[in-house]
Structure formats: structure tokens, C-alpha cells
Amino acid sequence: MVPFCRTAASDDWIVEREELAAWLIGPARLSGDAVAVTSGFAERLTAMGVPLHRLRIGMRVDNPLLTAWGIVWMPETATEIFTISHALRESSTYVGSPSQHVMETGTWFRRRLDQLELNDHTALHELASGGFTDYVAVPVTFGNGIIQPAMFATRHDSGFAEDHVASIKELSVPLSAALEAIAMRRSTASLLATFLGDGPAGRVLAGAIHRGDIVETEAAILLTDMRGFTPLSLTSSPSQLLATLGRYFEAVADAVRAEGGDVLKFLGDGVLSIFQVAEDGRTAACAAAVRAISRVVASARAEDLPPFVAALHVGPVMYGNIGSLTRLDFTVVGTAVNIVSRLEGIAKASGETVVCSGTFASAVPATLTRTLGRFEIKGLEGEHEVFAMDVEPGNHA
CATH class of the missing domain: 3.30.70.1230 (Nucleotide cyclase, GGDEF domain)
Structure with a gap:
């Protein structure tokens, strides 16, 4: 369990948040490495005191077989890349999910996982059964208007503090900048490979x-x-x-x-x-x-x-x-x-x-x-x- 090191209102927190935003806009954006960006972002958030135990980011791709790809980070396992087929977009895994909500409305989503109701989406119940207590999904919006979901989950008994949720939402903007160039290059490579x-x-x-x-x-x-x-x-x-x-x-x-x-x-x-x-x-x-x-x-x-x-x-x-x-x-x-x-x-x-x-x-x-x-x-x-x-x-x- 990751304890809170400080509150989001502290001067140290504000400085570290600004430093993280600068890292995302600068070195992370130029790295071209989605895994390194996601891992570095998650680890820096954790070091700042955010009780983050899972980060999943999905990104659309122009591909005849796939509709999206993405990255899952957890502190105890290696960061992994996953892919999503077009068929999944029509399945119950996606329909009604927090991912669909974020991508189609462009608004954030939060749910306490220890207070779920029976009609909450299966994805949330699966996280709850894995010991997660709180969940936040925010839009990662690219310059062309495409919206990607970034989903944060914690196992902390008290969940995410409101100040930490606010900071996560604020940092989604520089996170978008860091990931856009990488996602666009991957999508371009996919299109070129498809046609050439x-x-x-x-x-x-x-x-x-x-x-x-x-x-x-x-x-x-x-x-x-x-x-x-x-x-x-x-x-x-x-x-x-x-x-x-x-x-x-x-x-x-x-x-x-x-x-x-x-x-x-x-x-x-x-x-x-x-x-x-x-x-x-x-x-x-x-x-x-x-x-x-x-x-x-x-x-x-x-x-x-x-x-x-x-x-x-x-x-x-x-x-x-x-x-x-x-x-x-x-x-x-x-x-x-x-x-x-x-x-x-x-x-x-x-x-x-x-x-x-x-x-x-x-x-x-x-x-x-x-x-x-x-x-x-x-x-x-x-x-x-x-x-x-x-x-x-x-x-x-």
C-alpha cells in the first residue's frame, strides 16, 4: 500500500506536479517510447504520493485488424502493450464501459469500487474483485480531436483523495502532449505497413x-x-x-x-x-x-x-x-x-x-x-x- 506523502495543496506537491508536467511536455514527448512515458508518468505520480496501483491507457490506431492499442502499468509487474480488435468495440466488454463513456463524451469518470452496484459495468466489478478500491478515468485528447481514455485505479483503503483526482485530471493535458506524437507515429507506421x-x-x-x-x-x-x-x-x-x-x-x-x-x-x-x-x-x-x-x-x-x-x-x-x-x-x-x-x-x-x-x-x-x-x-x-x-x-x- 502506498501512503500519502503529502497533500496536493503543499508547496512541494505543486512544484513536483509542475516538474512532472514539464517532463511530459519535454523529454517524454521527444522519447518516442510509449512504455517509458507511461511507466515514468506512473512512477513519478507514485513518488509524489498518489496511491496509484494500476494505469491503463488506450490509443486508437488506423489498422484493418485493430481499433486500438494501449499500455497497462502496475508497480509489481512489467509494463505491457495490449491490442484491441474491431470486434471488441461491439462487445459487452466495451459497450457501457468507462472507456466508452470517456471516448464518446470527452468527460471524466469516477467510481468507488468498494461501493459498486450490481448494474455497474463488469470491468469495474473485475477491478473490485482484484482488491482495487477507487477508479478514475480521464480523457487524453489529441490535437485532431481524438479522445483516448487513461484509467487510474488504487488499492488504498481510502481511495484517491479529491486533490489527487484534481491533479490527475490536470496532468492529463501534458500527458496528451507526450503521447500524441507517439500514437500518431504508430498509426502512420500501421497505415504505411498496411498499404506498402x-x-x-x-x-x-x-x-x-x-x-x-x-x-x-x-x-x-x-x-x-x-x-x-x-x-x-x-x-x-x-x-x-x-x-x-x-x-x-x-x-x-x-x-x-x-x-x-x-x-x-x-x-x-x-x-x-x-x-x-x-x-x-x-x-x-x-x-x-x-x-x-x-x-x-x-x-x-x-x-x-x-x-x-x-x-x-x-x-x-x-x-x-x-x-x-x-x-x-x-x-x-x-x-x-x-x-x-x-x-x-x-x-x-x-x-x-x-x-x-x-x-x-x-x-x-x-x-x-x-x-x-x-x-x-x-x-x-x-x-x-x-x-x-x-x-x-x-x-x-
Whole structure:
């Protein structure tokens, strides 16, 4: 139990409160570390005499899977980050909760947890069963008007003193300033990763935003494409077609990300992905690409997805921003990308599910490949050997 060290009216308290506000607006705001800001804020409040035993802060995020993320601090455990799915916003966990009250009204909320009534929200009863006696939730308001809830709870027998509640509410303003930049950066990173992929998002955040901001690298390239998309589009309703595409794209994207690759483009009914080659050579990147397409094969079978073809190649690419001065695209270009596109056509024509170039075949076990013969590849001189690949789950280990 944390005793009161002094009253909120004391000169020492006023000085420490001002110092805490200055820390939030200054070093905390510039730190970029939400965990450090939350922990530091809670620990400083505790040192000032506020009997704080739990602090939970939620922050909205622009993400297709998540509606919010946040941080929970308790003195006896490590500070943790949590996430909240969109579905939770419709559940009883959120509806009628103090969080909903704060976010939708922009006003603070207080409840003595040792004096609850049966109709009080489940979240409050759960805190009470954990030995908490008092609860205060305050709005943390960002400059764009978005309101986040910061929730304070104590196990002190007397709960929070009124002066301490007033100080908590007053400090919510500099706390907002400290967290806004962090939350906005996280939301920006989430949006960029959603639309560009993890690797490109990191490069854009690091400043690669101009046309010609390109790096030359080597990568294993995977191009997948649905078979029979045109007939499917003619026989399906728009909603059915989008649902099928969504399931197919999800199977490919999940597999690529699980193996450390980046999905760069959704091209109609196709997906272009890369696995960057590390300094130790092509083997690891090519193996990751094989494992990824093996995952897709397994998912397609388990989920009854439409048939698809895939092509694999490895080689040098230019990776970065191309386009006009005002409209850029983050992608890969180069001969290697053209080759994998031609290979995808060979896969369709030959009836094979997965094909690869001779260059790619040389980087994977020979037991995974069988030659299809030599083919002319548009843009390249002469004929080039193309291989079919056995990517049945388990055969590539």
C-alpha cells in the first residue's frame, strides 16, 4: 500500500506536479517510447504520493485488424502493450464501459469500487474483485480531436483523495502532449505497413519519399496469379468476387509475411512479393520463398480456394520509389521482375502450379525441381531452362 506523502495543496506537491508536467511536455514527448512515458508518468505520480496501483491507457490506431492499442502499468509487474480488435468495440466488454463513456463524451469518470452496484459495468466489478478500491478515468485528447481514455485505479483503503483526482485530471493535458506524437507515429507506421508492406513502410518512415529513392538489392521474387479469374468474375456477384479475392490474397500475404517476405503489389488477381537476399547468399531467401508458396498450397487446399499458378526467380532488382513527381509507387523493377512475369505465363501454358527459373532452381535442393525444358523468354536472348517445383507441404524441409 502506498501512503500519502503529502497533500496536493503543499508547496512541494505543486512544484513536483509542475516538474512532472514539464517532463511530459519535454523529454517524454521527444522519447518516442510509449512504455517509458507511461511507466515514468506512473512512477513519478507514485513518488509524489498518489496511491496509484494500476494505469491503463488506450490509443486508437488506423489498422484493418485493430481499433486500438494501449499500455497497462502496475508497480509489481512489467509494463505491457495490449491490442484491441474491431470486434471488441461491439462487445459487452466495451459497450457501457468507462472507456466508452470517456471516448464518446470527452468527460471524466469516477467510481468507488468498494461501493459498486450490481448494474455497474463488469470491468469495474473485475477491478473490485482484484482488491482495487477507487477508479478514475480521464480523457487524453489529441490535437485532431481524438479522445483516448487513461484509467487510474488504487488499492488504498481510502481511495484517491479529491486533490489527487484534481491533479490527475490536470496532468492529463501534458500527458496528451507526450503521447500524441507517439500514437500518431504508430498509426502512420500501421497505415504505411498496411498499404506498402513492412519493409517499404520502414524505408518511407526513414525518409525514402522522393522519386528515385531506390536501392539496388538482390531478392527472391514470387509472383502468384489465380487461374480462371475472368470466368469467375463473369459468374460471381461483386461481393462474392471480392470475398474470394480477399481469401486468396490473405492466404498469400499471410504466408509471405510468415516467412519474412514483403508483399509489394496486388496486381488484379496477382500478388508480387519479394524475399531479400542477405549477405550470406541466396539460399535462405529462396528457401523462405519455397516455404511461403508451400503454405499457400496448403491453405488453398484447406480453404477450397480457386486454383492458382506461381513463378519464382532470384536476381538483382531496383527497390524503391518510381512514378511521377506527385504520384509515387514503392515497388521493384528490373530484368528479374520481367523474368518472373514471363515464367508465370509459362506456368499457365504448361499446366504446372509452380515454376521457377534455372537460377532459382540452383539455389534449392534438386529434389524439389524437375525440368520442363528450354523456353524463349521475351526480353532475353536464347532459350532458358525452366523448372516445375514440388512444393507440397513437408517436401521442402
